Amino acid sequence: MLEFLGVTLFILLAAMAPGADFAMVMRNSMLYSRRSACLTALGVGASMLVHTSYSLLGLAVLISQSVALFTAVKYAGAAYLCWLGWQSLRSGGGAACSASVDSRPDISPWRAFRQGFFCNLLNPKAPLFFIAFYSVVVPAAAPLGVRALYGLECAFVVGGWFVLLAVLATHAPVKQGLGRAQRWISRALGGAMLYFGIRLALAQR
Template identity: 40%
Template sequence: MYWTEFFTVALIHLLAVASPGPDFAIVVRESVGFGRRAGMFTALGVGVGIFVHVAYSLLGIGLIVSQSIVLFNALKWLAAAYLLYIGIRALRAKPADPASAELSLAKGTRSPRAAFVTGFVTNGLNPKATLFFLSLFTVVIDPHTPLMVQAGYGVYLALATALWFCLVALLFSQQRVRAGFARLGHWFDRLMGGVLVALGIKLAFSELR
């Protein structure tokens, strides 16, 4: 009965998650910088972050945030500050000699918990995701759809997001890919830092529509 609605939700989500943004940038950076395990845990963190958006969408809190300039701006500036913080740290990356670069590549220095938290916070604080899920649960999904069915959609969205970014992590954590980046690691960090700073600035100046 709800298959048509589900496929519509799945298609819209696929188009949204495939668009490069903060989640994509942070998963790529963690995967290249710290390896497959860090990338995978970052991807899982992003996936779990989806539950935050689903929860407040189901509770109607998202509607309140969307109608309150103060609350929206507070969330927006908090997210922008976080992106700017991690972006500026990446921009300050310094060149490493080849020996230490290879050693760092082999060892990895990111704990699973830190990687997970990075992914979770990046997704959970994204106000664009707030507006996406709000529109999804108020415009695309019929308000008469049973709450349990809507919750099922939310579980799918979280799992699909985690799976997508796990695939991204697998791709960018390949030894050949990482070895290539290791030789120019500081430039890659600076590039991703620039992307995150640009996203943070764009977010800071975005307006509630």
């Protein structure tokens, strides 16, 4: 039980650390509906299942040690974050900003899910996280089934945290309060994603 609680706390603290996933979920909570924000959050959680799968197969070590693979994922993720950050900066000003938040056209469910999914999936630091997760946090001697269950827990906790964040951020009084500063918040979130994209592009293994 103590081991389970320790692993859960580690995952939750890692999920709560400010990063590109946080900026993405907050961006879609600001710009779109609660459904879209929650689907973005679920996309982040679903991508953890992919990270878990290749980590259990030993591919996380391969990605972390291969210059070509690490660089390819790094630049794909950086480009994706910079593109979304630029979109957020553009949507944060002009006529779109002066319109009511509720009147803004929503995005499709698949697009909302995809944005969260690829935001997390294209982070080359994720394999490094799972190497540490499966070598330090989860006992190395744990059976494969137990390690897989901890991976599922990781996806559940991360997805659950971001769904909770999306629900809170789209709560009517909160969203109305944020809406008064929508121009600046959208720009700040867009700038944050650009920052994370540039920092990712410059990251070393």
